[in-house]
Each structure stands twice: as C-alpha cells, then as structure tokens.
Amino acid sequence: MKNPETAYKRRQQHYARLHNRQDRAANRISKIRLLFSLAGILISGALTGINKDSMAALVLFITLCVFIPLVIYHRRMKVKSRYSEALRKINEEGVLRIKGDWHSFLDKGEDFKNEAHNYEEDLDVFGEVSLFQWINAGKTDLGRKKLGEYLSNPSKELEDIRGRQGAIEELSKQLRWRQRFAAEARLAAEDIFNPEPLFQWLKSPDTIYRKAWVLVLMYILPGLTLVLGWLSFVSQTIPYGFFVAAVGVHLGMLKIGSKERAEIFQTVYRYKNDIGIYIGMITWIEQQEFQNPYLNKIKTQMMNEKKELPSSQIKNFFRVVEVFSQRYNAAFFLINLLLLWDYHGLWMLERWKNDSGTYLHQWLKGIGEIEALASLSIIGFEHPDWTRPEILRGEPVLFAEAMGHPLLAQKCIRNDLKVKRPASVLLITGSNMSGKSTFLRSAGLNLVLAYAGAPVYAKRFQCAVMEIYTCMRVQDDLGQSISSFYAELLRIRKIIEAVKEEKAVFFLLDEIFKGTNSHDRHLGAKTLIRQLIQGKTMGLVSTHDLELGELEQETQGIVRNVHFKEYYEEDQLKFDYKLRPGISTTRNAMYLIKMAGIDIENG
Structure with a gap:
C-alpha cells in the first residue's frame, strides 16, 4: 500500500490541476456563448433592417440551436469543476489529519454533546479537539448522526461489532470509491437539511x-x-x-x-437540491460491488419489495x-x-x-450508515499500523500492547495495559503532568473506537463488551446550583447503580473527591474502590493520594499499583510518560510552585 500521505498529496495535486482545467474550459464556453449569442442577435437585426426577415429568423434559430447546447455544456463543466474541487479538498483534509493539523476542521459535532452522557465529555468525543472533529467526513444529517451514534451509543452485540469491523476494513481499502461518494455530498451549495420534516x-x-x-x-x-x-x-x-x-x-x-x-x-x-445529492450518493452505492456481508445488508435494505x-x-x-x-x-x-x-x-x-415514499427513510438511513462507516474507515487507511481489536465474550477484560492516545498519535508515548481478573483495578499514581489523565483517556477512547468497529491505536488490543463510565472533568453547574463536588457524586452514583444492576462496567476515575478535605477524600476513595471491585467491573483510578496504595495488599492484588514518574535534567523537570509497576515515589508540586514564582523558603 502506498504511503497514505503521499497518496493524498498526489490526488490533491491531480484534482487541483483538473479543477483548474475544467474551470478554464467553463469560462471559455461562457465567453463563446456570449459572443455567439450577441453575434446572432446583431446579424439577425441587420438582416431585419434590410427586409431579410426569413434569413433573420433562420439566424436566430441557428443561434438558439447552438446556444442551448453551450448552456448545457457550461453547466456540466461547472459541476465537474466543483466535483474536482471537492475531491481536492477531501485529500487536503487527509494530509492535515496525518500531520495532526485537523483542529481547524469546522464540524466538531457540537450539536451532539450531552453532558449527562456516561463518557462523552471526559473522553472528548464531541466538541473542540474531539474524536468527531478528527474523523468525521460526513455531510448529510443522517450520516453525521450515525457517526455520533457509533461513537456514543453503538450496538454492543458481538456480531454487530464484528460486522462493522469488516465493513470498515473493506471501505478503508476503497479510497477512490470513498472519496467520490463523499464528494457527492459536498456538491451541496449549503448544508444539507435535516430531512425530518420530509419524513x-x-x-x-x-x-x-x-x-x-x-x-x-x-x-x-x-x-x-x-x-x-x-x-x-x-x-x-x-x-x-x-x-x-x-x-x-x-x-x-x-x-x-x-x-x-x-x-x-x-x-x-x-429538499430539491438535497434530493439531487442523494441520487448521486445512492448511485455510487448501487454501482459498488461490496464483498462484506454487513455492507451488502445495508444495500439490500435500501431496496423495495x-x-x-x-x-x-x-x-x-x-x-x-x-x-x-x-x-x-x-x-x-x-x-x-x-x-x-x-x-x-x-x-x-x-x-x-x-x-415509493415509505422507502425514503431507509434510503437515506442507508446513505447515512455507509457515510459513517466510511468516516471510520479513514482511520485504517491513514494508520495502517493500527490494529483491529479482538472483541471477546465472557468476563470483563482489557489487554493492550503499545497503546496510545488516538488524538495524539503524532506525539504520543505508548504503554501496555492489562486489566484482567483478579487484578481488576489499576491504581495510577504519579506527579502532576506525568501522564495519568492522558493514559486514562487513551484506554477510554480506544474502547470507544473498538465498539464502533474501528481500528485502535495499539499493536494488539483485546477487550470484552463493557459499559464505559467516567468521572474525570467535573465542573460547577451554576444554572443548577450544583458544586463540582456534588456533580462528581452524581457521576459516581451512576457508576454504582450500574454495578448494582450487575452490568459489565469499565470505569475511569481521575482524582476522585478532590473537592473535599484530604481525610474525607482518602476515606471516600478507599470505600468507593472497595465497593466497585465487588461487581463485574474493572477500571483505572488515578490519584495523588499515595496512601491508597495500601489497597493492593489489603485486596490481595485485586487493586494493582502502577505509576508515572518524572526526572530532572539540567535543573529542568521532564517526563518520559512510561507506565511502571508500583506506587509513585516522587513528587513535583513544590518544584512547580517555585516555577510559578512563589518563594517557599520565605513563605
């Protein structure tokens, strides 16, 4: 397979040249059309002036016969020019993604944000610098919604996940088809309307x-x-x-x-213009001979009796x-x-x-689903070294070799991760900025991608089907008069309720109970962790509370200590972001306080 960035650049240059040629051809046709029509009118007028009415009528007729094909040809050339420009833009975006410069992409999925969701807010699924902003290539309303659903609430039936995996893997190899399918939607002059009123x-x-x-x-x-x-x-x-x-x-x-x-x-x-767009997208689906059963099932569901x-x-x-x-x-x-x-x-x-109207919804639904799968297939094409996760039946488990943060692929240190009974909780300690929160999000985001059916950023990745719950970014809600501490309790209560319902839960807790005093924080965190290990749960807990490390011995290894550390080089604080076994033995808070200009010695 060609280097993805090279492939994108070559296609970008090709479509840029093609667009310029088509644009110049359209402009030439426009000028010819204008000159020919003016000449026809002037000649006809001159003939009328010398009483050659029949000749004047003939000239006008010939002018009209030539003018109409020129108008049609000009219109087609402009459409082709726009199509080439759309393809150029698609490849330009591919280059930006590979280089890590995708933060300027306009569609961030802000309309899908749900602060009450189990993990969306903490794992940057939607919004600024988000998973959706990075990977979304969809333009139709249903395509965007389906991708949002895959990232926040996909079917976790094992056969569905494996079906999506196969579909995404096939589409990742169909670069030309994917890009032309996506370019059809980009021919819309404006945003494609939400089709709900039409439904x-x-x-x-x-x-x-x-x-x-x-x-x-x-x-x-x-x-x-x-x-x-x-x-x-x-x-x-x-x-x-x-x-x-x-x-x-x-x-x-x-x-x-x-x-x-x-x-x-x-x-x-x-919806007149939108319907024209849908015709083009459906035609590409109809013409493509898919090998994957999941894709063919979508295609079949778009047919009537x-x-x-x-x-x-x-x-x-x-x-x-x-x-x-x-x-x-x-x-x-x-x-x-x-x-x-x-x-x-x-x-x-x-x-x-x-x-036929009763079928319109399933047609557009099929377009949206393939559009969402095509978005996720971009990951496999741009990152051929990423792996297809193995989804396991049975007890909760998460094993990853050389796992990294999907949104930080250009500058990410990769770590191994193994959470399997009896050691079902990793207690992660380490100093400020050492990588604890990033590691938690790496695990969470890769699970999100795995359940969506996409490749993950790891050399090897195995997981069971679990419900993801997080408690990481918690803020005051002034509108609801809720403090950050109380908001944190509400998030934790959702996790406890899921555990009581005997759901298979994977949780990510970052500095829990930080809104209270150290004694209550320690006691609360210790009690919570003991309660969580009673159910079909596993997860990661980051903390500055080194005393919680006692839980490894107290739980006979159900809670396992790991840590990140920092080091000093030429009086500079540095991190290697490598996960190590055991409890952290270093601290850097005082050093950071000094860096802020606070005089500790004379305080």
Whole structure:
C-alpha cells in the first residue's frame, strides 16, 4: 500500500490541476456563448433592417440551436469543476489529519454533546479537539448522526461489532470509491437539511388529491375551460362570460386548501437540491460491488419489495419536484389558473408518496450508515499500523500492547495495559503532568473506537463488551446550583447503580473527591474502590493520594499499583510518560510552585 500521505498529496495535486482545467474550459464556453449569442442577435437585426426577415429568423434559430447546447455544456463543466474541487479538498483534509493539523476542521459535532452522557465529555468525543472533529467526513444529517451514534451509543452485540469491523476494513481499502461518494455530498451549495420534516410529510395520511373525483375534475375542468376560451376568443361563437365563469371556478378551487398546498410544496421544494445529492450518493452505492456481508445488508435494505433501484425511484421524485418547481415563476400564475397545476402537482406527489415514499427513510438511513462507516474507515487507511481489536465474550477484560492516545498519535508515548481478573483495578499514581489523565483517556477512547468497529491505536488490543463510565472533568453547574463536588457524586452514583444492576462496567476515575478535605477524600476513595471491585467491573483510578496504595495488599492484588514518574535534567523537570509497576515515589508540586514564582523558603 502506498504511503497514505503521499497518496493524498498526489490526488490533491491531480484534482487541483483538473479543477483548474475544467474551470478554464467553463469560462471559455461562457465567453463563446456570449459572443455567439450577441453575434446572432446583431446579424439577425441587420438582416431585419434590410427586409431579410426569413434569413433573420433562420439566424436566430441557428443561434438558439447552438446556444442551448453551450448552456448545457457550461453547466456540466461547472459541476465537474466543483466535483474536482471537492475531491481536492477531501485529500487536503487527509494530509492535515496525518500531520495532526485537523483542529481547524469546522464540524466538531457540537450539536451532539450531552453532558449527562456516561463518557462523552471526559473522553472528548464531541466538541473542540474531539474524536468527531478528527474523523468525521460526513455531510448529510443522517450520516453525521450515525457517526455520533457509533461513537456514543453503538450496538454492543458481538456480531454487530464484528460486522462493522469488516465493513470498515473493506471501505478503508476503497479510497477512490470513498472519496467520490463523499464528494457527492459536498456538491451541496449549503448544508444539507435535516430531512425530518420530509419524513413527517411522508408519514401523513393521504389528502383529497388522491380521491378519484378530484382526479376527474382536475382533467375535465381545464379541458372544458380551454375549449370555452377557444370558442370565446378564436371562433367567437359563444360570449366571453362562459370562459370568465369557468376561470372563476378555477380560481375558487385554487383558493380552497391553498395554504395546505403551499406548505407541502414548500417542504418538498426545500429538499430539491438535497434530493439531487442523494441520487448521486445512492448511485455510487448501487454501482459498488461490496464483498462484506454487513455492507451488502445495508444495500439490500435500501431496496423495495419489487427490487427496484432506489436511485430510479428518487429520480422520479426529483422529476415531480421539477414539475411544480416553476410555480414560483411569474408566468406560473396564468398556467396554474388555466390548468389547475397545483392539483396536478399534489396528485403526482401523493402518488409517489404511496408508491415509493415509505422507502425514503431507509434510503437515506442507508446513505447515512455507509457515510459513517466510511468516516471510520479513514482511520485504517491513514494508520495502517493500527490494529483491529479482538472483541471477546465472557468476563470483563482489557489487554493492550503499545497503546496510545488516538488524538495524539503524532506525539504520543505508548504503554501496555492489562486489566484482567483478579487484578481488576489499576491504581495510577504519579506527579502532576506525568501522564495519568492522558493514559486514562487513551484506554477510554480506544474502547470507544473498538465498539464502533474501528481500528485502535495499539499493536494488539483485546477487550470484552463493557459499559464505559467516567468521572474525570467535573465542573460547577451554576444554572443548577450544583458544586463540582456534588456533580462528581452524581457521576459516581451512576457508576454504582450500574454495578448494582450487575452490568459489565469499565470505569475511569481521575482524582476522585478532590473537592473535599484530604481525610474525607482518602476515606471516600478507599470505600468507593472497595465497593466497585465487588461487581463485574474493572477500571483505572488515578490519584495523588499515595496512601491508597495500601489497597493492593489489603485486596490481595485485586487493586494493582502502577505509576508515572518524572526526572530532572539540567535543573529542568521532564517526563518520559512510561507506565511502571508500583506506587509513585516522587513528587513535583513544590518544584512547580517555585516555577510559578512563589518563594517557599520565605513563605
């Protein structure tokens, strides 16, 4: 396999050149179109001036025949140019991710943040410098939501996890397909709308426009009105009043239910551009021959009972929307008045809704799921040295060899980790800034990726299916009048409740009970750890309280001591971020206090 960064750079350069060529071609066509149309108009005008009307008409006809293909060609070239630019941008982002410069990516998943979640806030799943910001390549609303679900609440059925693993591994090898699939969504001029209002319309009951008598009226009345118009204005065999009366009936029918129709048209028309994007994405899914059963299952679920291609059905919807999209033009009022076009538009929409509308949700759901899997597959492509985790049945266990923090891959010291009964709790001690919190997040984030089905940052990784709970970043909530200490108690209570329900729990506790005095903190932490080891639990606890190290002997090794240490070189405090067995024997608080300018000797 080519070096990922090299592959990205070559593709970036290729699409940049292609975009420039297409842009220049589009500009040339635009100029030719303008010059040709002006020349045609001038020549036609000159011919008219010398009474060569037939020649003038012929020139105008030829001008029109050439002008229309030029317009179509120009439009296609602009779309191709935008497509190439989207692909260039996708590869540029790949280079930034590999270099660790992805913090500028705009989509951080802020709308998915949930402070009450078991681990999202502590493990930087969403928000600034987050897992979502790093890996998300999705643009559709359902694609973003599905990735958010994979990272915060994925199915933990073993077969589902393994199915996602296989799907993600296959997609990681399909760079060209993934990028072209993603580029379709980027052709949207603006953000792709949340399709929920469209789904609500599809679930709504049939309106009167599906009634047989309405169908009869909307064909008979316009036909009768046009005949009356012909008889009144052309043959002049009947008074104008008959035609005026017929138009009055049309006007009355258009006023009845006009607000309801306008709302439906507005809802559907709002998604016109999005539907065009979905057609492109579904077409790429249909054309790809997947090998993985999980991907083929998604593909199959997008088909209806007749095994019709989703793209053809969505194209039918697109055509229907195109039919009444002209209702916002000034000339449409007259057409609508004479032909009852609103009724025809609603009838076509309702027919499509009954024939195919019930499947739209599963089409878009399939797009979103593959988009989310494609986002996660980026990890395997960009980091071929990362490993596919082994998900085990049975008792809680976590084993990792050379594990690192996924978001710090460029500058991360890797450590081994083994948490397995009977030693089910690691008590991590060490001085300030030695790496305790980062190590906790490394374990937590790699578990999140493992359950999502993605590769993890380790040489080897085994884990059982467990519920992740954390208590790390806890702050005051002034709005709820909750202190940080009380907020910490609420988080810990959730863990205890999960233990009592006999769930398999993996917990991460960072400096627990730091909001109280040292005596109560020590007693509370000791009691909590003793309670946690009673259930089907395991986890990591970081602390500055070295006295808690006594628990290793008191629990006969169920709690195991490990630590990080610092060292001094040329009077500078340094860290190697390597995990070692045993309790910490060093401290650096006084040194850091001195660095802050506080005079300890004269204090």
